[in-house]
Amino acid sequence: MKPVVLRAAYVPLVDAAPLIVAEAMGFAAAEGLQLDLVAAPSWSAARDMLILGQVDAAHLLSPIPVAAALGLGGVRAELAAVSVLSVNGDVIGVSRRIEERLRADGFAFELNDALATARALARAAPGGRLRMGVPFPFSMHRILLDLWARATPLADIAFDIRTVPPPLMRRALADDEIDAFCVGEPWGSVAVESGVGALVLAGRAIWAFAPEKVLAMRRDRAEDPSGNTGALMRAIWAAGRWLSRPDSRDAAAELMARRALTDVPAELIERALSGQLTILQTGQQRHVPSFVEFHAGLATFPWRSQARFIADRLAILHGLDRAGARDAGARVFRTDLYRRHLGPMGIDLPGASEKVEGAITHPTPVASLRGGITLLPDRFFDGRIFDPALPVS
């Protein structure tokens, strides 16, 4: 039978892997689909292609569809996050100048201690000011930095956050336009490899289980029973499971280097997939467990509480009514479609669609249909708890 062609946009990053793998490794074909993958030059372009119907689905930063529902950004639209594509995967890095100051201060570059890193960075900031590059105003990067900066000594310095597209991050650092960055891989490793930066913190040290990218569709398109939404979701789910196997990493890195990140060597891509990061050009390495997750711990389940939390943070950042934003945001993450389309495959699903974010400190079994789900730690660096059932305090 002739496959149904679906067009999907992605931004060239390591965490676009589920889409690339779904097509290249035959998971899409197994669902009767052929994915026509379109590399988007920017996040706004990926979002707009989706809204205008030029593509059927897109790899988006998890806050983008939430922001679009809240009317933030260039355009208001009803998008559906049908699945989380990846959890974690961001790195925070600094210029060589800041790195030298940190080193002189005795900083250990362990990548896992958000509070110690904030203290050291606040001391190292030249003239009490730190210019920080993030890829997009509505991004997990921006939310993580905000959580981090508000609750640490970074609150006492001028923390100046500006938008720098990921492929340009290395140059912005080299040209002294920024002192530091928070970015998705491979761009942190690219900055290290080209000798302009050093890594200081993994994003997951701020929030241990942060939904980073989602598979987004237009709401009407996602709900259309004849739209092959389920087939696409199943193909992506299978791709994520394949990616989570350690013996897939070499092949996945090679595949990404050939098809999506053609200017980046496979070895650099493999670092993110294995969590074995090189923090300096001279070669020191750090291992970050769960650096990026495509499958484990129910990574792809779009918890409504995650969307509620994202909406809450966007509301705080942009002065919106928090209660209203939380409710509008929660509707964007579609646990209902996830259950409808992936449930019949026989995968285990949790009883609840919301969880208390930040409450899990060690791998924890939870109530599920078959009793086989273990959730991974999702704590925040400052021990905060986000209970979706509680009103705005």
Add this chain to the structure above:
Amino acid sequence: MTIVVVENDRTRALAIVDALKDADDCEVIVIGSDSGLARKIAAHDPDVVLIDVHDPSRDKIEELTLASGPLDRPVAMFVPNAASALSRAAVEAGVSAYVVDGMAPERLRPILEVAIARFQVMRQMRAELEQTRRALEERKIIDRAKGLLMKSRGIGEDEAYALLRKTAMDQNRRLADVAQALITAAELLA
């Protein structure tokens, strides 16, 4: 009306400026998409911002859509109606237009139509250029592969070409891909 065009390529920028100036009585300012883009745009206090969809720096402009951003008047992407022919044409031509809050759509329409037409021409030119460049590159690869075959098998140029073409057809691959594979193999064996 003040229009800011974000464009790094000087030739392209001039072409857009010329076209827009003819279309409407407006001031057109061109700025590069390098550092401090959002601030630079804000300094000109424009009514309309036009940028090529293919420019990754477009994401910097999203900052301007925030009321708390550097521009006091927030801007929105011009999507009068997501399904309208005009916004579709804009996306297809690769124009992203951001307009300042409160600007009447009928004032923007002629500007956008001109910009779309200009971008379409430039896009076509870019595509043709790219095609020519690729064709030249493939020609070079095929010539190198022919040379390798002529040397190693002691055959003439026509015969070498015929052999490459037959292999490509047998394997259902493109001629240039077969040539590239041959070159890679030869380099590895050398």
